[in-house]
Amino acid sequence: MAKVFFISDHHFGHKAIIDFESRPFENAEDMNETMIQKWNAVVGKEDKVFHLGDFSFLNRDRTKEIVSRLNGCKHLILGNHDRGRTRSWWLDVGFDEVSEHPIIYKDFFFLSHEPMYMNRHMPYVNVHGHIHGQKYEGIHYFNVCVEHWDYTPLTFEQIRDAVVPSEEQA
Template identity: 80%
Template sequence: MAKVFFTSDHHFGHKLIIDFESRPFADVAQMNESMIASWNTVVAPEDKVFHLGDFSFLNKEDTSSIVARLNGYKTLILGNHDRGRSRNWWLETGFHEVSEYPIIYKDFFFLSHEPMYMNKHMPYVNVHGHIHGQKYEGKNHFNICVEHWDYRPLSFEQIRDSVVVSEEG
């Protein structure tokens, strides 16, 4: 049975992100290859992946090459570094769906690139990226940036169960 995964902020091809976020890679080539391998260790070809933005700094050809190597049906929610390119550009690189706006998934997750304001009465958990190694306080937020999760996407169940446990604890 197909699973659903979430991830963000790979910054494929972005040399400076290695130093900015103390990523454990010697160079961009190693970073890119390692992140592709990590993705494919958890995501099967029939799975669905929501990428919550800041996917690639590479040109269209190189970005397309990476997208083609990643398992799953891929939906991109545009991040701040993705918005300089059109929705069509991203579709042409191989993403199956591209959204310029947040998405509500299963009446439970509010998927966005940047953390969104969530008051205590909102029935959602904001799964977001953008802030990399930082943590946004509060049980209504879940930072899916690759730095927190060993550069692997997390499944719906992993996030849901983590949020439910933290609310009970």
């Protein structure tokens, strides 16, 4: 059965992110290759991945080559660094779906690039990226930036189990 995964902020090809976020890579090429391997180690060909933005700093051909090497059906929610390129550009490089706005998944998970305002009365958990190594406190936020998860996509179940008490999952 196909699984659903979530991840954000790969910044493929962005050499400066290695220093900005203290990523453990020698250079951008080492970073790219490691992140591709970690993605494909958990994501199967039939799985779906929601990438919550800031995917690549590379040109069209290099980005297309990376997307083609990644397993799964890939849905991109545009991040702040992705918005300089059109929705059709991202579809052309190989994403199966591209969202310009946040989406609600399974009537409970609010998927966005940047953390969204969530008050204690809102029924959602905001699964987001953008803030890299930082973390918002509270039960309404779940950061899927690569820095928190060893550059490996998380399954829907991993996120659900972390934010929903087990008696509510039944």
